[in-house]
Every structure is written in C-alpha cells, then in structure tokens.
Amino acid sequence: MTQVRTRFAPSPTGYMHIGNLRSGLYAYLFAKSQGGKFLLRIEDTDQERFIDGATELIYRTLKDVGMSWDEGPDVGGDYGPYVQSERKAMYLPYAQMLIKSGHAYRCFCTKEELDERRAAAQAKGETFKYDKHCLHMDESEQREYMAQGRPYVIRQNVPTEGTTSFTDLIFGTITVNNSELDDNVLIKADGMPTYNFANVVDDHLMEISHVMRGMEYLASAPKYNLLYEAFGWEIPQYIHMTPIMRDAQHKLSKRDGDASYEDFINKGYLKEAIVNYIALLGWNPGDERERFTLSELCEAFSVQGMSKSPAIFDPAKLTWLNAQYIRELDAQEFTAHAAPYYKQAGIAHMNSDVLCRILQPRVEVFCQIPDMVDFLASYDEEFDLELFTNKKSKTDADVSRGVLELVLPKLRELPEWTEDALHALLMGTAQAQDMKNGTLLWPVRIAMAGKAVTPGGAIEIAVLLGRKETLSRMEAALCRLKAGKG
C-alpha cells in the first residue's frame, strides 16, 4: 500500500458529536498531510434508529468545515458502496472462507444459554469465555442442526496459546496473551456481521491504509490482526485516538447538552474556531503556534503530535479562540454574524458601524450580544442613583447633576448628531470646565444606560440612541437627581 487512505465512518445519529468530528478531522488531516485519500463511509447498520436527514447532516457539517472527502456515498469511488447497509451481502462469504480454513466455526449455542453461563461465571467472579463447544461438534451433528434450520452464529476461532501483537502508531507495540481473547461472533444469527467483522472486511476492501478510530477499539485490535492473517490480507496501520472528556472521568457526551457541532454554531461560535480548537485538543504541532486554518492544519499535522491521554474539553479556551477569530472578521462579516442577535436585542435599526466598533473587540461568542446591549432598546428608568458615584471619575450625585445641567442644553442645540460633533462638544466642554474627561463622561453615560458596565462609552451610546432618546434619558435622570437632592 503506497497510498495513504483513511476513512471517517460515522453513524447517522442526527447530530455531530464534537468528539466524532475531531476523529474525522484527524483522519482527514492525516490523509491530507500525506497526500492521501480521505473517504466517508456511512455506518447505518443500526436500522432501528433511522433518523431522517441524519446522513445529510453529516455531509453538511463536513462541507461546512471544509473537510472534503475523495470517496463516499454521494461522490462515489472505486470501492463502493460506501453505505454499510448496502454492503450487507458482502460479509457472509468472507466468514465462510474462514470456516473453510479453520479460522472460524458455526456455533449453535443460544444467546440465552450463553447469557446464563456468563452470569454464573460473573457471580463467581470469573471472566466468561466461550469454551469452543461447537468447534468440537461432530460434523454429522452439525449437518443435522443445519437441516433442522437451527439458528447459528459464526465465531472466530482464536488460538488458545501464545501471544498476538499489534502496533499502534501512537501507543507502540502491544502484546496480549491469546488466552485472554474470546471467540467473538463474526456473523450474527440473523446473518448480519458484527461491527468488528464488518470493519475488517470493509477496511480491507476499501484499501484503508491507516485505521484511525477511538481508543475503545484498541482492545479488539489483536483479533483484527488474527483475522487479517487468516485472510492473508495486509495489516493496516492503527492509530487509536483518545476521547474528549467532560472532566477527568467522563467523556464529553450528548447529555452535556453542548457536545455537538451544531450546538456551538447556534451559540455563535465560528466554525474556524471550533475546528482550530478541537484540532489542538489532543494534538500539538511541535512548536508554539496555536492559530491554524484547515489548510495550515493539513500541513502541520503529524501523528507524532497526537496525545496518548484523553483531553478535557475547555469551553473557556474555545471561547478565547473564538474571540480571536471574531476580532479578525471585517466589519461586514461581523455584522452579518451579529445581525440575528441585533434583531433579538431590538437594535437592528441602530448604526451598525458603531455597533461593530464597540462590540467586535468585546464579543467572544455572538450569543453574548443581547445581554451586552440590553440597555439600548430599553433601560431601567428607576436605576440606582448610586451609579452616579464613581471615585476614579470623581463623580457623585451632585457632580452628576451639575454635569447634566451643563451639558443638556448644549446637546439640545447641537446641530448635527454625529460622533464627531458629540466628541467635540463633550470633550470641549470638559476641557473648558477644566474637568477630567471622566468626570463629565461618566454621568452622561450612566444617565443614558442606567447601568455601570456598557460596551463603548458615552459618545458611542449617544450616537446609537439618537438625539431624541439620549435627551429624554438624560432629562429623566436629571429630574431624578434633582428630586433626590430634595
């Protein structure tokens, strides 16, 4: 196998788990870094849980982040079909080949009796292992059972002695005692292959050079090798990937509510940030770079940088990275992303240039916008007058009253309600009064916003609110300050 071929084999579950996406991403990056092919295979054997549109969601997500596949159900390829349910008939003949060569055998033991024996063994604290009972069955008896139409499974006949080794590109060579391997089912009683068997056959048929999959399959790798050897097939390279954790002992799961790609997009995370972040969760480039586009990842990726231990998902770092990407957006892009949130906050009609200017450096995730600007559309007219007191700006209720009385008439007469004009007026007034900028600006801002913390300052807020609203809020505040004075 000279060409690197990797595959991403998701199940159409109706949502794209972030850990799953990362597995696909690594498979994609590895293939691309090696000039190889990346294939998409849909593993839809779990027919019972068929979800409408689930396959399309997979396509859409991969396309959205820019992970294009060279072969797959929709684009075709020479190794199809790429949907597992369409491959159903392919597996049985391979299992039969194994029976012929003695590497597998029919087993007529029923699930019920096996379950019972397993339970009994576990009760005694022992590990249950199939005893190869049916391997030693008379051929005549076997024929009789088959004639009777008794259901049977096909089991792998693993050696009872010796050891089996396999090599993983991340974990190195791992050796296990064959005595610990069980004769697992290859073909179920209903004729369908088990996941592990289907994978071996599919990966071989599709000439997958590097089998990249989750750690949970590490333990079955020895049995895979035994199978490849029994068939006389070339053994692929294995790359087992660690899971993404919610905390030290739990995987990030669907239950966490925000484990899917869509969830993040809906909250206002940028796809570039998501891809960049998950790439770094369990992989590092070997230098201190942290910002990567997809194509930069393709260049930088290598399995040497992949981690041996699970990584805990850190929403704070994702958010930071997202903020970095948001700051790099041009004004138009920013506004396009922010628009739905402007609408939600009732400020869609306001000056988007100013909004962009005050929000872009502050927003880390777009969904934060409504909370940040809630005071623009409507504010709390009964806000605490204590807000007018600020030590650093040297203001209190009295000073504020004075400032508002001084500034209001000038604002009423301001010919043009523009940022420049407001700036000149307010700053000019402060200077003329020999006042700190803050002493003048603080009361103005508080009067307009009714809250201590606002994105942007008095001037920007005044522009956004417009003359009428600005004046009315300031008048109301002045009125209350006078009343408070008594």
Added chain:
RNA sequence: GCUCGGUUCGUCUAGUGGCCUAGGACACCGCCCUCUCACGGCGGGAACAGGGGUUCGACUCCCCUACCGGGUACCA
C-alpha cells in the same frame, strides 16, 4: 476480578538522559492604557502522582504502588 493503556501548572500542552532555575497558551491575579467594561501592553503565582532502582546525572529508562480510562456482548 482479569487484562490493556494512561498520569507534567486548575485546563490544553512542550519536553525522547545533561539545553529544565521545567517552556508556551487559556483561566486567574496585579500594573499600565482608560468615561465603565473590554481590546491592547507589561508582569505574577501555578505542575513532573508516590516510592524504589539504573546512571556521574533523571520529567525523560526499569520495577512497584496509587489514581483514571478502555476492554471483558449475537452494541458500536
């Protein structure tokens, strides 16, 4: 229980026997900037799971223990 694997700041990680007084990033704290909050700039605290070896010298190699995870299905 058995078995396989993992273990560096709170988190993601660099580190492959001397370059380590253990580096970076996020988070946190402080200062500067400043009309608030941010942005930005500067600075700070913060880790080799524990114990034995091996070696002139261990974060790096070996063994043991602890903890965490995987596997132990006619699930994937």
